[in-house]
Amino acid sequence: MIFLVTDLDRTLLPNGPYADDKSIPELFKKLETVPHILCYATGRNLPMAQEAVRMWHIPLPDFLVAEVGTSLYRKSGNDLVTDTRWREYILSTQKNWSGEHIRSSLGTYDALTLQEEEKQNEFKISYYLSDHTKKDATLEIIHHTLAQESITAQVLWSIDPLADNVGLIDIIPATATKAGAVEFLRTKEGFEKEQTFYCGDSGNDILPLSRCYKSIVVKNAPEEVKEEVSKRVSDAKCTDNLYIATGTPTKNGNYASGIIEGLVHFGIITL
Numbered sequence: 001m002i003f004l005v006t007d008l009d010r011t012l013l014p015n016g017p018y019a020d021d022k023s024i025p026e027l028f029k030k031l032e033t034v035p036h037i038l039c040y041a042t043g044r045n046l047p048m049a050q051e052a053v054r055m056w057h058i059p060l061p062d063f064l065v066a067e068v069g070t071s072l073y074r075k076s077g078n079d080l081v082t083d084t085r086w087r088e089y090i091l092s093t094q095k096n097w098s099g100e101h102i103r104s105s106l107g108t109y110d111a112l113t114l115q116e117e118e119k120q121n122e123f124k125i126s127y128y129l130s131d132h133t134k135k136d137a138t139l140e141i142i143h144h145t146l147a148q149e150s151i152t153a154q155v156l157w158s159i160d161p162l163a164d165n166v167g168l169i170d171i172i173p174a175t176a177t178k179a180g181a182v183e184f185l186r187t188k189e190g191f192e193k194e195q196t197f198y199c200g201d202s203g204n205d206i207l208p209l210s211r212c213y214k215s216i217v218v219k220n221a222p223e224e225v226k227e228e229v230s231k232r233v234s235d236a237k238c239t240d241n242l243y244i245a246t247g248t249p250t251k252n253g254n255y256a257s258g259i260i261e262g263l264v265h266f267g268i269i270t271l
């Protein structure tokens, strides 16, 4: 039995600018003969993840780590339902967490605009920052505010891939990351690291890709992600557990094609 965890956008799903050799059906066909528990780990929220399942004809996963690790769902029949274990764990490790408090403390700072309600949850406070020149000053103010409230949080800054030059800021509990949620599930479900596979392509995959699971980086991942993951697994002395797809004569190594290449490399499936 393996625990197969994969990021969605630009890892399993071919929704980036790179060549797609349409390997999703082949991947899941090959997995039919491999006993496995399937988990998607994504920045998407539940409705957007369900939309991906419908649109790309991928299986409903056994588990869904959503909203960059701030929520966890498990399969129940043909549906995904909240896995309350994760919320309880986050709350038990983050006694001072209060989304309401963070919102009201930062509410008067006018460089920040709250994102739409559907992009927020109990453990994810998300803002737009339209003026990039204020990034450093804004992050400093946020960190200072959190410190005053004794809240240990991660402040994630990124650029909206869908909108020109809009900065995104997510404030989430220090434990509520993709990597944290995957590790939580792995231990709760009783999988060894050696049985756990993580497939990814971008910045928020670096941490789970560097945890000495069997890690697969798809070929279309940015060079800096490949370099950073290589460096981290080398420091952790588990380079044998990392595979970076390069493409083969029959597969281009991008997206699901790269996942197949990695699973072949680790001896889970054959071409």
Ligand SMILES: [Mg+2]
Pocket: 007, 008, 009, 010, 011, 200, 201, 202
């Ligand atoms: Mg991705």
